[in-house]
Amino acid sequence: MLVVENVSKQYGNFQVLNSIQLEFQNGIYGLLAPNGAGKTTLIKMLATLMFPTKGEILYNGTNIVHLDDKYRDVLGYLPQHFGYYKNYSPEKYLFYLAALKGLNKSTAKQRIKELLTLVGLEDVRHKKMKKFSGGMIQRVGIAQAMLNDPKILILDEPTAGLDPKERSRFRKILTSLARDRIIILSTHIVSDVESIANQIIMMKDKKILYKDTVADISNQLKGMLFETQVSLTEGDQFRANYQIIGERQERGKLFFRFVAEQKQDESWIEISPTLEDVFLHVYEDDQTLAGSM
Numbered sequence: 025m026l027v028v029e030n031v032s033k034q035y036g037n038f039q040v041l042n043s044i045q046l047e048f049q050n051g052i053y054g055l056l057a058p059n060g061a062g063k064t065t066l067i068k069m070l071a072t073l074m075f076p077t078k079g080e081i082l083y084n085g086t087n088i089v090h091l092d093d094k095y096r097d098v099l100g101y102l103p104q105h106f107g108y109y110k111n112y113s114p115e116k117y118l119f120y121l122a123a124l125k126g127l128n129k130s131t132a133k134q135r136i137k138e139l140l141t142l143v144g145l146e147d148v149r150h151k152k153m154k155k156f157s158g159g160m161i162q163r164v165g166i167a168q169a170m171l172n173d174p175k176i177l178i179l180d181e182p183t184a185g186l187d188p189k190e191r192s193r194f195r196k197i198l199t200s201l202a203r204d205r206i207i208i209l210s211t212h213i214v215s216d217v218e219s220i221a222n223q224i225i226m227m228k229d230k231k232i233l234y235k236d237t238v239a240d241i242s243n244q245l246k247g248m249l250f251e252t253q254v255s256l257t258e259g260d261q262f263r264a265n266y267q268i269i270g271e272r273q274e275r276g277k278l279f280f281r282f283v284a285e286q287k288q289d290e291s292w293i294e295i296s297p298t299l300e301d302v303f304l305h306v307y308e309d310d311q312t313l314a315g316s317m
């Protein structure tokens with residue numbers, strides 16, 4: 025078990041995280057927040073690339089800093105921007121990293137074969153990576169993070185720049201890896217984690233806002249989410265009165281999806297909230313969100 029125990033992080037006087045408390049068991053955790061909320065900072069601390077200003081991170085009861093190499097032996101990490109050699113093939117690159125990680129040759133051979141199959145790159149294993157799409161490169165990234173068969177796999181915004189098909193493929197790979205390890209995946213895109221994460225962690229104002237299942241977080245808006253239609257001339261007034269989650273124009277009318285404390289009009293239709301609704305609701309005033317969508 026991995027435990028983040030009362031962790032705070034400051035860069036100089038600038039506080040990014042304040043008293044973070046988290047526990048991870050095997051399964052997929054989606055770390056979901058707009059850019060700038062501190063996801064990378066938390067992930068870098070989990071990967072021992074940065075250290076908490078206060079608090080500690082424990083793996084099976086021992087501070088990961090003290091575990092040192094023993095911790096890195098069970099850790100797989102895919103950073104936001106991972107460095108690969110464009111002129112290498114994925115196979116050559118993975119052999120190179122396996123050697124750096126101290127895997128013996130026959131173990132490496134077997135493992136690389138399995139991993140290239142897992143990520144669907146066996147057919148192009150000898151092709152130079154400079155010809156690869158963003159999705160293929162990210163799959164090489166997963167393979168490199170999985171070389172040591174880690175108990176903890178951490179991926180920082182792994183789907184950035186991928187198209188929907190590649191995202192879907194990525195999700196399937198992660199699901200297949202989740203059975204007997206902790207997977208922590210950071211993203212600002214709800215659909216990346218909605219269908220695969222056992223738990224979603226949402227951060228706001230330097231703190232953990234929610235750590236719960238998709239269903240339980242979605243229920244935060246239960247009874248408060250509605251749809252209705254109004255005339256075009258009433259649109260501005262309606263927007264001023266309610267928090268709008270979505271709107272569209274159709275047949276000369278405005279259709280709003282919006283949040284209100286309770287049903288105030290017979291014409292309003294209560295709808296089941298999704299994780300995306302809660303995300304938009306929670307980060308409505310968040311300046312960082314505008315740049316991330």
Ligand SMILES: Nc1ncnc2c1ncn2[C@@H]1O[C@H](COP(=O)(O)OP(=O)(O)OP(=O)(O)O)[C@@H](O)[C@H]1O
Nearest residue numbers: 035038040057058059060061062063064065066181
């Ligand atoms: N080395 C640093 N020195 C000072 N401020 C930093 C440093 N690294 C990050 N920050 C600031 O800390 C805040 C959180 O950054 P962080 O990268 O952890 O956010 P994030 O949620 O991962 O966003 P992104 O996905 O854009 O990286 C941001 O305001 C960022 O500008």
